[in-house]
Amino acid sequence: AQSVTQLGSHVSVSEGALVLLRCNYSSSVPPYLFWYVQYPNQGLQLLLKYTSAATLVKGINGFEAEFKKSETSFHLTKPSAHMSDAAEYFCAVSEGNQGGKLIFGQGTELSVKP
Amino acid sequence: SAVISQKPSRDICQRGTSLTIQCQVDSQVTMMFWYRQQPGQSLTLIATANQGSEATYESGFVIDKFPISRPNLTFSTLTVSNMSPEDSSIYLCSAKDRGRVETQYFGPGTRLLVL
Numbered sequence: 754a755q756s757v758t759q760l761g762s763h764v765s766v767s768e769g770a771l772v773l774l775r776c777n778y779s780s781s782v783p784p785y786l787f788w789y790v791q792y793p794n795q796g797l798q799l800l801l802k803y804t805s806a807a808t809l810v811k812g813i814n815g816f817e818a819e820f821k822k823s824e825t826s827f828h829l830t831k832p833s834a835h836m837s838d839a840a841e842y843f844c845a846v847s848e849g850n851q852g853g854k855l856i857f858g859q860g861t862e863l864s865v866k867p
Numbered sequence: 868s869a870v871i872s873q874k875p876s877r878d879i880c881q882r883g884t885s886l887t888i889q890c891q892v893d894s895q896v897t898m899m900f901w902y903r904q905q906p907g908q909s910l911t912l913i914a915t916a917n918q919g920s921e922a923t924y925e926s927g928f929v930i931d932k933f934p935i936s937r938p939n940l941t942f943s944t945l946t947v948s949n950m951s952p953e954d955s956s957i958y959l960c961s962a963k964d965r966g967r968v969e970t971q972y973f974g975p976g977t978r979l980l981v982l
Contacts, residue, residue, distance in 0.1 A: 853900075
């Protein structure tokens, strides 16, 4: 069965600092992996996705993530945090032959200090 | 990308009543899903809405409590029946793009408070 673990329910960084949000997955087949962002009182917005092409995936708003099969990880990074990055971030996994169903991690709340 | 709208955006309901949430996609999509996000929690899949047939429910969710319709490729409804305060959550609709591998888009959500 597939699952996702996000390490750290809350991460706080200073503006301009590196953002690192951790995600580890478990899947019996090559997975599709996603990062979504949820701003307060809004729905989910797709940041980026990995679908077995390049292992380093670039997304919107300067975020990127690297798929590491040996570590079963898909950590999200951004070189320099901005105040507008404060939000809830969700990592999700999908097995392509399971009809597109997404399994979400518990979420990581990112705070950005001025 | 698919643009998804939901109605209502929020509601306050009395226990024992039912609420139907509508989800509209601006293009034809292969699959539509309904998720629940309880306060401070992650998203949990309720069911996959199948066009022209009964929805496929996940473990812990039943049709009598969460009846779903999907009459065509752009529209679906979720009803939360016989509500209790435990049903207070955000309900999100999502859709998978036709022809685009595993890209799933989400609506803005319906925020439900049951008193």
